[in-house]
Amino acid sequence: MEQCRRKLAPTGPGVNSWGEGMTTNSVVSAFRVLEAVAELQPAGLSELTRAVDLPKSTVQRCLLTLHELGWLRPSTTQPTRWHLTYRAFAVGSQARDHQQVREAALPFLNELQLTTTETIHLCAPDGNELVLIERLDTAHPLRAFLPLGKRIPLHASATGLAFLAASTKDFVDNLLADTLPAQAVHTITDPGALRRTLDETRSRGYSINNQGLSNGITAVGAAILDAQGQPVAAVSVSGPTSRITDDKYETYGRAVHDTAEKIHNAL
Template sequence: MSATNSVVNAFRVLECVAKMQPVGLSELSRAAGLPKSSVQRVLLTLHEIGWLRPSGSQPTRWSLTYRAFSVGTQARDHQLFRETALPFLNELQLTTTETIHLAAADGQELVIIERLDTAHRLRAFLPLGSRIPLHASATGLAFLASSSPEFISDYLAGRLAAQTDRTITDPDVLRETIETVRLRGYSVNEEGLTDGITAIGAAIVNARGEPIGSVSVSGPSTRMTPEVFETFGAAVRETVGRIHAAL
């Protein structure tokens, strides 16, 4: 195996652990598409250098250590983005009393880099570091609505996997939805990412008008009803405008 393949396999296993932790060898082998022997070597190496920790039970299950978190937080652009946005996200959370997510762009996905939880017992929850498909989320639909026609066409040409029964997977319907979001200034995603959860989002753009991330207000569909869409939509839209000005 070449050094390049070894590095690629190590990152593949690391990413699979991040998504599935705590996870065992057999599950990792299937998820990474690698032989168990290769995965086992990677696991032992990553454990030796402090990136993974094994459970004390048998069979062994693997999880990330805080080293991964420590390195991830050094992504300076995202750290500046998060720190700039945080005061405005706090105000939005107080206004809506629902969960607030801040997502940053990473290729054709968004990554959750901040979450402000609501005090409600029943609430929306996405772990920090979650990768969010654009077509299935309020943050993603808002991001697409602020993207270039070329980016949208490229994205729609790919696989639009369903996350729930209500995920929009038809490219034509998605184009219509994107246009509606663009005209309205905020997105509404009713249970397209998670059953029982509705979210409202808006994109944050840079000085060139290019989207760099999104903000969303998320909560149970029993509370996030059409009666609050316009009010929350205006609040999210104002919040991303303030973040844009501060950036």
């Protein structure tokens, strides 16, 4: 164990904050800065300081230490802006449950993409959000686009609404105890309206999200259940509102529902 600790301990500037006497606060601060860079990259010091609400000196120290450890890289231009390195991808891709879902889902996601010709998203839960773990792009030049790793609010997305509709009452109640921030022109922010939407989603077997996450984008989604009937992921068909019109909801909705069923059976 001692050999392992010596091997992993960083060297050079910043070692005292990480190698010896590292406090819980410093760990929390570092992860907050890391997550802020992931969300805002390329991000500058002032922007990150505002985002994490920490002293500039603390943010600067976290950035330098994360750089020494290989998690972040600075730009070569001034003012310095920060990016994630591939270390974050390498570690994140080891999430076993999500990888299992992704591998089981891929053949059926391809079928769904060919059927609908629109963008397909596969999302997995992380706390009270979903994370985009796979995206199949459409050939249409005008399309929906979210970067892999994007954190997606449950109340504002087709995948999130489908996931919530399949979740327990306690899980939904816990989410609704907090404010539901608006993301786009038609984001559902009223708890009562959200509960009614979830009831409709359960009845139909798929969710409809018309410009709730991004202006001009409509999506339909369905939850992927495990053997116990609990949601473990969600899949959606997304595209411009001008193409995914009311008359396509049922066709795409049934297709995405059937895809979720196929993935469930594969799992």
